[in-house]
Amino acid sequence: MIISSLKTNSITNPLGFYLKYISFSWITEQGTSTSTKQVAAKVEVSKTIDFRKLIFDSGKSDEISSLAYTPDFVPEPRTRYFWRVTVWGDKGEEVVSDVAWFETGKMDEPWRGNWITPNIEKECHPIIRKSFELSKEVTSARIYISGVGLYHFEINGTRVGKELFTPGYNAYEFWMQYQTYDITNLLTNGSNAIGVSLGNGWYKGRFGFDGGYHELYGEKFALIAEMIITYADGSSMVIGTDESWKSYISPIEFSGIYDGEIYNANKEIENWSQPYFNDDNWYDVSITEINTEKLQERLSLPVLIKEERKPIDIIHTPAGETVLDFGQNMTGWVRLNVKIPKGEKIILQYGEILQDNCFYRENLRTAKAEYAFISDGTEREIQPHFTFFGFRYVKLIGFSNEIKIGDFTACVIYSDLQETGTIETSNNDVNQLFQNALWGQKGNFLDVPTDCPQRDERMGWTGDAQIFASTACYNMTSSAFYQKFMYDLREEQIRIGGSVPFIVPTIKPENDPGFVTGHGSSAWGDAATIIPWTLYLHYGDKQLLIEQFPIMKDWVDYIRKIDDKSGSKRLWKEGFHFGDWLALDGKDPQGMMGGTDPYYIATAYYYYSTRLVAKVANIIEETELSDEYHALADEIKAAINREYFTQNGRSAINTQTALIVALSMDLVAENKRLRIVEDLKMKLLEDGLHLNTGFVGTPYLCDVLSKNGLNDFAYTLLLNDDFPSWLYAVKMGATTIWERWNSVLPDGSISGTGMNSLNHYAYGSIIEWMYRHMCGINPTEDAPGFKKIRFEPKPNGQLKYAKATLQSASGFIESGWEIKSSNSMTFRFRVPFNTSAEVLLPYANRKIIMLDGKKLIDCSIYSKQEGDNVICELTPGYYVFEYISTREYTLLLTTSSSIKDFLGTNETRDILYQVFPNLTDNPFVLQHIEKPLYELAQVPIVSMFVTEDKLEELKKRLELTAIVK
Structure with a gap:
């Protein structure tokens, strides 16, 4: 067994991070061990790396989870703690991990440094310095530092660390972050100096919606720092920012998030951060009024x-x-x-x-x-x-x-996020789509999950953040990143009665109560419930769910208050809502508002979020609250059915998104679902099997189709490469996800400049479907964090193979499939140590499945036939299943020269219907009967019925007809 990925609060060896609670996690891999399960574990915490000064020992326990373990001790300020874990396997093996550590910040200690500001013109970027003497051998030195807007600093001429944009971007009105650095090795016995450079950043530079605002949070550059130096004899000294520090004008003549930077090398001052530099002619600094009580340890990842x-x-x-x-x-x-x-x-x-x-x-x-x-x-x-x-x-x-x-x-x-997921298919365009979504995440996960990284916006829109959350967690280690975002969201939320801003952190220009300060839109505000639930599914930290439950509950309570004030109708029909943002079915296809009633969407999310609150309350053992919110959810669902659905289940709103939301959020009774599925099917056929959904409908679209017997439709939508589709952008050369389906037109011209980002990750949420349905890797609610995996890949003949890997919270997972012929299948799965998996093999006969070269029925694993599928239960290991499927997987129809000779003739159409009788009663096909055969073959509903054998039969019949004729 091998223990790896030891993390504290989802971070490897965190230095000076905010630790409201402590959660240890790790991954145990099987290695060469014969053990497949953890039967017990022990966690030890010490103040010394040799563990001779233990402060916590859990003892050997069978209740310790590798996903999250909270030790029972209260940490002290400015202290480094070392921890390790011992794991016992089910075959008697025992392994001890390497040593991990975390170090606390100042916690509740008062600051001995002051906020200082340079006495220079406020438009000038400053550099600030301080010389100091150290008279004895130093054994430890830390600096606790923050600056506004942004800072970086040097000790004795050496830049400290590799971080950028410190102290980060957060809700500055309510809390401010400081960073902790170990500077021990940069100090010398004798003379030393620190030099700090400040820039505008988000705090005081131009930032915000519609061109931005200046000095949103403050008008002065400011710095606070506190160096605590410990000598070998046990004594210590503190050097804090005060009026003895000096300032001067930086060679940075301008900096801004939107506009860039001007750097004049002629204004550089050589050796300005060295101890021997003479700063007698530098400017003084003044103590400035910024509340140090708002300062707390960092949450932002570097x-x-x-x-x-x-x-x-x-x-x-x-x-x-x-x-x-x-x-x-x-x-x-x-x-x-x-x-x-x-x-x-x-x-x-x-x-x-x-x-x-x-x-x-x-x-x-x-x-x-x-x-x-x-x-x-x-x-x-x-x-x-x-x-x-x-x-x-x-x-x-x-x-x-x-x-x-x-x-x-x-x-x-x-x-600082690590990539965890990969996807590869036989289709290069699909592979590029995956890369585009991944690059969209990289480009927009810069301290805040932004909407775009290039234009005069770059803000944390809550709708985008929740839409992409699950894809983000598959692609990269996103827990700590989203925790910081949710902390900002909470700080905003508690000041607006439980509502959630459109943007987090909220842009609050003085005396401007307009759009940018708005809050309370469905789908956007539902980040409060969806993101915590998503983090729980992916990472399995119950304590984190407990911490974020008030965010979830307060959001639903905010909606309920609005509902109650309007008569407790259990419908949300007040306020502004973005609706199905940027959908193509609105009155103006180039506009922003989609064609689905925004109040229908609002009420659907009201129901969905209430169900999540009820579900989480049950998980954290708040039984009465769970019952209360389950009852509220039932009332909302009944109101939705009265308002928006007929007794026979017809939706009053006939849009793709309305039908998708009804199925995804379980808005209708089970006996009415088939009606909605059929209506969605016909709606898609009417729309030429192309999507016209926006920010609400798109994330759920393919998921709904694959869950409701329309997997072929999902693949067709994925593989469409004309407008509107995901692959249209790929075909046009995109390397990230676009904001609009047609951000660039077929002639290569940009479709507009008003709101047109070419790096906007929301529609990249299709990648979650690729992980979950195409490749089949699913977490489960009863054992989150992938402690139990549900493998449910859904192959389609339009691809030859698809495979995914995931370095999950529980270990390394693989899932993939390959079509050997029209119905010969191979599936491969890897189940990590100390987990289990349920596998659903589609269109399979248990008696003819081969597992690792043996008949499945002769193997020891549990399996059963369930309709057309076979269910298997797997323990840790690597598995290869092979079988002849009970269905033929669809292939795209290709045309030979002999077929082209008969395009559009009656004989060709007659032969087509002889070979494919299941097309004869399809109204959509009949609408296109006058099309040439090669065009008809491109209609997705036709291609779905084409198999290799049928294709050969069609070719032979056409060739024979040609000879006779």
């Missing part, structure tokens, strides 16, 4: 340069521009080597797309998105400090020397 990429081409455009193409839309900036004459300026402008083969950035709206560097004549490596860009293309201005592609490197930045 934002880092996670990847680097080289340009793939240098483009010389028809407009005479020089443009670098990096081949991938991403978030970050370009680092480059320069040697240009003193005083010359170069500019790098950032954009997502070319237009007419020229550089373009009109869709960034008012964001300038450029980095300017003014040279001092020296050769150097340059990059921005306090800004970032969303880009694929970079326009170079002012470069007089030859451009060398090797001098440029794109730095890809996002929060």
Whole structure:
């Protein structure tokens, strides 16, 4: 057995993070062990790495879960704790983990440093410094530091850490984060110095909706820091920010999240953060009034340069521009080597797309998105400090020397998340779609789950965050990231009566009560219930669910108060709602509001969130609350059926989204579901088997189809590559997910500039369907965190194979399938240590299934026939199933030259119906009967009935007819 991935509160060795409660987790892998299950475990916590000073020992226990274990002790401030776990396997083996640690911050200790602000013009970016002496050997040194807007700092001329954009972006009015750094190895006996540089960031730079606002949270640059240094003799000293610190004007002449940065190397001050620097002519600082009680330990994960990429081409455009193409839309900036004459300026402008083969950035709206560097004549490596860009293309201005592609490197930045999931299929376009969604997550998971990383917005829209949450958790380790977001959401929520803002953190421009400060929309506000539930399913931390339950409950209570004030009708018919945002079925297909009644959507989410609250209350053993909210949910469902459905189950709103929501959220009685399924089927056929859904309908669309016997429809929607579809963007060269289905038109022109991001991850939620249904990896509610896995892959002949891997909270999972012929199937599954799995093999006969080369009925695993499917229960291990399916998997119809000879003839249509009699009564096919055969074959409902054998029969009959004729 091997124990790995030891984490505290979902973070590896966290230093100075906020720890309201402590949760340890780890993964045990089987390795070469014969054990497959954990029968007991022990957790030990010590103040020393050798564990001679134990402060907690759980003892050997069979109740300890690797997903989340909370030790029973109260940590002290500014203390490092070491912990390890011992696991016993079911075959008697025992293994001890490596040592992990976590270190607390100041906790409730008062600050001995003060907030200070430089005595320079407030528009000028400052650098701030302090020299100090250390007279004895240092054994430990920590700095607790924060700044507004953004800061980075140096000790004795060395940049501390690799983090970017500290202290992060959060609801500054209510709480502020500070970071903790171990600076022991940077200090020397004798003279030392610290230097801090400040930038505008979100706090005081231009930021917000509709062009943004200046100084949203404050008008002054400010810094607070406290160094606590421990000597070898046990004594200590504290150096805090006060009026003895000095300030000067930074070489950063401007910085902004939207507009970029201007850096003047001629204003650099050599050795300014070294201890021997003379700062006598520097400006003083003043203590400023920022409440230190709002300061608390960090929750934000570090934002880092996670990847680097080289340009793939240098483009010389028809407009005479020089443009670098990096081949991938991403978030970050370009680092480059320069040697240009003193005083010359170069500019790098950032954009997502070319237009007419020229550089373009009109869709960034008012964001300038450029980095300017003014040279001092020296050769150097340059990059921005306090800004970032969303880009694929970079326009170079002012470069007089030859451009060398090797001098440029794109730095890809996002929060410190590790990739956990992979998907691969036989279709390269589908594979690219997966990569596009993953890159959308990378580009928008920058401390806050933003809507876009490039234009003058980049805000934490709650609707986007909840829509993508499950896909995010499959793709990357997202628990700690979302926990910070939910903390911000809670701080906002408790001040607006349980409602949830459209945007978290909320943009609050002074004296502007308008749209940007709005709250209380369905689907957006339901982030309060959906995200905690999603985190629980994926990571299985019950304590986290307990912590976030008040967020869930208060949101539903907010809706119920509105409902009660309007007569307790159990319908939500008040206020503004985004509805099925950006759906294509509205009065204006190019508009923003979809065609589904927003109050229907609001009430559906009212019901769905109430059910989640009831479910969670039961899990955390709040039985009375569970009963209360179950009863409320029943009332809402009854009201929905009275208002929106006939007695026979017909939906009063005949849109794709209305029908999808009814099925996904279980709005109708079981005996009426088939009616809704059939209506959805016919609605899709009427729409040419193309989606027209928006932000509400799209995430549930394929999931609903695959769960309700329309898996072929789901695959057809996935594989459509004309507008509107996921693969349309892929075919148009997209490398991320677009905001609109037609962000770029077929001729390559952008469809509009008002609201048109080319890196907007919401529609990437299709990836959850690919994990759950195409590849079949599902968590279960009764054993979350993938302690029990439900493998339920749903193959389709339009792909030859599909496979996924997941480094889950419980270990490494694999699931995949391959179609060997039209009905010969192979399935592969990997079940991790200390988990179990239920497998549903579709269209299978238990008697002919082979497992690892043996007949399934002769193997020891439990299996049973259940209709057309076979159910197996698996213990940890790797499994290969092979069998001849009881159905033929569909293949796309291809046309040979002999078929083309008869396009549109009566003989061809007659033969088509002889070979495919199940098409003769299909009204949708009959509408297209006059089409040439090759066009008819592209109609998805036709292709769904085409198998390899039928295709051969069709070809032979057509060839025979040609000969006779």
